Amino acid sequence: MKRERVEFGENPCLTRIEEKCKRCGNCVKTCESIHNMGDSCIRCGQCILTCPFGAIVPKYDYQKVLNYLNDTDYTVIVSIAPASRVSLIEELKTNNSDPTKHLVGVLRKLGFDYVYDIACGADVTTIEESMELIERIKEHKFPLMTSCCPSWKKYAKETGLDKYVSSTKSPIKMQGYMIKNYLSKYIDYGDKVINVILMPCVSKKEEILDSSDIDIVITTRELLYMIDEAKIDLNNITESDFDSLAGSASSAGIIFGTSGGVLESVIRTTYYLMNNKKLDSSNINKCLDNNNFYEECVYDLGKVKLNTCKVCGMKNVQKLDLSKYHLIEVMACPGGCINGGGQVLVPNNKLDEIRNKRSQDLVNIDIKSSFKNSYESKEVSDLYKYDIGMPGSGNANKKLHN
Ligand code: SF4
Ligand code: SF4
Numbered sequence: 001m002k003r004e005r006v007e008f009g010e011n012p013c014l015t016r017i018e019e020k021c022k023r024c025g026n027c028v029k030t031c032e033s034i035h036n037m038g039d040s041c042i043r044c045g046q047c048i049l050t051c052p053f054g055a056i057v058p059k060y061d062y063q064k065v066l067n068y069l070n071d072t073d074y075t076v077i078v079s080i081a082p083a084s085r086v087s088l089i090e091e092l093k094t095n096n097s098d099p100t101k102h103l104v105g106v107l108r109k110l111g112f113d114y115v116y117d118i119a120c121g122a123d124v125t126t127i128e129e130s131m132e133l134i135e136r137i138k139e140h141k142f143p144l145m146t147s148c149c150p151s152w153k154k155y156a157k158e159t160g161l162d163k164y165v166s167s168t169k170s171p172i173k174m175q176g177y178m179i180k181n182y183l184s185k186y187i188d189y190g191d192k193v194i195n196v197i198l199m200p201c202v203s204k205k206e207e208i209l210d211s212s213d214i215d216i217v218i219t220t221r222e223l224l225y226m227i228d229e230a231k232i233d234l235n236n237i238t239e240s241d242f243d244s245l246a247g248s249a250s251s252a253g254i255i256f257g258t259s260g261g262v263l264e265s266v267i268r269t270t271y272y273l274m275n276n277k278k279l280d281s282s283n284i285n286k287c288l289d290n291n292n293f294y295e296e297c298v299y300d301l302g303k304v305k306l307n308t309c310k311v312c313g314m315k316n317v318q319k320l321d322l323s324k325y326h327l328i329e330v331m332a333c334p335g336g337c338i339n340g341g342g343q344v345l346v347p348n349n350k351l352d353e354i355r356n357k358r359s360q361d362l363v364n365i366d367i368k369s370s371f372k373n374s375y376e377s378k379e380v381s382d383l384y385k386y387d388i389g390m391p392g393s394g395n396a397n398k399k400l401h402n
């Protein structure tokens, strides 16, 4: 029987406003065209972006954050994802010379006590996933499939593909671990700490349910509601830097926000760990075409040639010939997190253009950066030095893997 709309069942990520739904069937078309999974919902939120009547919305948690910000007993920490960063910069339309500093200033004005960059957690994910890839190369056990996207992981679990998925924690869980278990030994956050993650993703609201390191996930759009409710004067913002210790990240961590970015980042570090030198600049950024939701790429790592592929949407996962690849990046949303269901809404006829622009904004940060590799991060090397020990060690497995 033809479905007239998608059903979400009980879930902590998204909901429908019944009185707004006109049963137009657009959400079914969106879901089938990207995922082809029948009635199953993996919480990607793509139907939020395309519902013509605004009837599908994320489950909102921003009011809880505002309450904690108003309670001086609490230290409230926020870490911001690169994909949210470019979406917010585009929306806040600042004339300030450094839009990221303006955005960090806005977060401080809202009352956050510490502002960190999730790309720092992404650098840790890169190191551990690269160690896993090197192990897989030694054992000839392929493919390794990435673990950052909880919607993809949900699908993998439902279809038995989870045996290929990396055990490495996602960037938000790395960030959560660092803040609650490592930085808290060196920074006096006080007894009452709320750790907030600002994401383009609705699925992350479910991902954190098994973690005591992260308290609340809010979406990019929820931050705009907070700015509105708190009546922040955007013309009167003091520019600010991220806080140190989890506020500086490589541009490899930043491109996690666009599809192909995790793959690229892991390849750069794997090459370095295997050859003790940087990947040649002619060999980088080969798999970052944001219009291509199924892209293959071969990397020569010296001792081994790796066949890789990046795919977006479960429909493309269904087309994969797993025996062809060593490393596969999977993201549920077309184009990756820059096009997540929690991003700022744009008209349907502008979705491709804006997705491309946000992707290009992240790639441009990487192109201009002189700090392009996760293994160059001082934050990350300090984490290993003072807390974890060696990458890929037993302690790393215990603390940084699922
Ligand atoms: S796209 Fe929106 S309005 Fe149309 S059926 Fe789905 S939820 Fe209802
Ligand atoms: S959230 Fe994603 S998986 Fe769920 S119904 Fe919407 S498009 Fe389909």
Ligand code: SF4
Pocket: 043, 044, 148, 149, 150, 151, 152, 200, 201, 202, 203, 204, 331, 332, 333, 336, 337, 338, 339, 340, 341
């Ligand atoms: S691709 Fe990114 S935004 Fe989309 S569901 Fe996965 S993690 Fe969330």
